[in-house]
Amino acid sequence: MKAKVLSVAIGLITFSGAYAQSSDSAQRMVSPRIVGGTPAVEGDWSSIAAITDSSNKHFCGGSFIGGRYVLTAAHCLIGESIGSFNVHIGAYDRRNLSKDSSIGVVSYYLHPDYNAGTYANDIAIIELEKEIKESNGKTVPKMLLASFGDANSLTKGDIFTVAGWGTLREDGYKPYELNEVDVPFVDLATCQNTGKEGYDDIGPYDAICAGLEDGGKDSCQGDSGGPLVIKENGGYKQYGVVSWGDGCARKNAYGVYANVGYFNQSGNFIEKYTAGVSYTQNTIFMSKEEKRRVSLPLTNRSNERFDIRSITWPDGVTEVANSCTTTIEIGDTCTIDVDVDAAAAFPAGQDTANIQIETDHTVVSELSMNMVYITEKKQEGSGKSGGSTSLAMLLLAMFGFGLRAKRKR
Incomplete structure (x- = not known):
């Protein structure tokens, strides 16, 4: 330890x-x-x-x-x-x-x-x-x-x-x-x-x-x-x-x-x-000069169907496509595709850009998909x-x- x-x-x-x-x-x-x-x-x-x-x-x-x-x-x-x-x-x-x-x-x-x-x-x-x-x-x-x-x-x-x-x-x-x-x-x-x-x-x-x-x-x-x-x-x-x-x-x-x-x-x-409720919590970036398209799958392995109520987008992250706009049934996978401009997402003194998602799932009512910069x-x-x-x-x-x-x- x-x-x-x-x-x-x-x-x-x-x-x-x-x-x-x-x-x-x-x-x-x-x-x-x-x-x-x-x-x-x-x-x-x-x-x-x-x-x-x-x-x-x-x-x-x-x-x-x-x-x-x-x-x-x-x-x-x-x-x-x-x-x-x-x-x-x-x-x-x-x-x-x-x-x-x-x-x-x-x-x-x-x-x-x-x-x-x-x-x-x-x-x-x-x-x-x-x-x-x-x-x-x-x-x-x-x-x-x-x-x-x-x-x-x-x-x-x-x-x-x-x-x-x-x-x-x-x-x-x-x-x-x-x-x-x-x-x-x-x-x-x-x-x-x-x-x-x-x-x-x-x-x-x-x-x-x-x-x-x-x-x-x-x-x-x-x-x-x-x-x-x-x-x-x-x-x-x-x-x-x-x-x-x-x-x-x-x-x-x-x-x-x-x-x-x-x-x-x-x-x-x-x-x-x-x-x-399966998703990628952290996507790693190694350079603030990087511009990358990121695919963020969301899989429902829980015992209930649910909907996404809202998504809050940080600076430097732009939605490109989103197949998670309808009810996510048990066993289904949907995907949110985003373009990430690391320079805008990680200004001086900031190393994380958080995509905040609210749902109506009874256990997982919110989740965060994070773009993370490390050196x-x-x-x-x-x-x-x-x-x-x-x-x-x-x-x-x-x-x-x-x-x-x-x-x-």
Whole structure:
């Protein structure tokens, strides 16, 4: 769950603020402390997911939550494009992550209020190209998700288990096999008052903490997006998504996890983005000189027909064609084609142009199709394989790929 922080001043960034810059922290000292887990038993984590890049290298974790959806961390996917990564469900050994076992991705959805400066709302949904019922000939159970009530009922003494393929020590090497470690729940007040940078920014609802005051056991770099669970009734219930922390397993530096129960409330993020309304949330532009025609398909895989009520167009984006003007029946796909003039869409200080769509769908009443400008693509070997290095140094500073010290993990 942790990655490296650069000695670069950046601004607080919210996803809805268009990948915009803000200010963050300086690099922490590296701790040699070992993260005290053990290899997991093969087959115990049939709902876990390994997320790999186009070269089939693991860079983040996730959990299969049913249908065609995988839950992960928002910071894992900043700057990604469709086709640049795949998912392997029920994985165990990284050496066996063949392209034959990979599942393609049709879209992904970052929390609209994800803030890359504080890592608030660090949660995302990956939509797969097909519904998953089996993997490698075995039935794949979905991960059971904690409710808001479950999360609010956590008390001192509750023990979580977190799993992933992250490094076995801070800035160390990654194991081939899936590893797991038990860590106790830490109440919010204790977590906020460590005296370490960033912990006092933790909000009251969107994150939970776990770990030991003396350190020694923790998730680490490369574990980002993976599940934090409690074992019950012979299975797992997921309470958290690996997000960030100050280094790995350091003293008085707890692991911070997106609070699944909070996002699993009726009408909240998980319900909305697994309702079956499929679209491209982010289209990436690499140059402000670019002029491009973009096709934006909208597919109704939900259980109700719906109509688009209105579309609000940003500067620099012009509608060319729109087949979504009539009722979108269950199973139908319509398309909105637009011309994007990047210079007009991304004036100085603005890196996102948002097409806002309102619908009469009972769950997905609004959606945003974003044109996003970034300066460089992720480089090979970036934060994705090992603890998340960078998107280009600027983007790493901005979005903290895989940091977990305030290093995403």
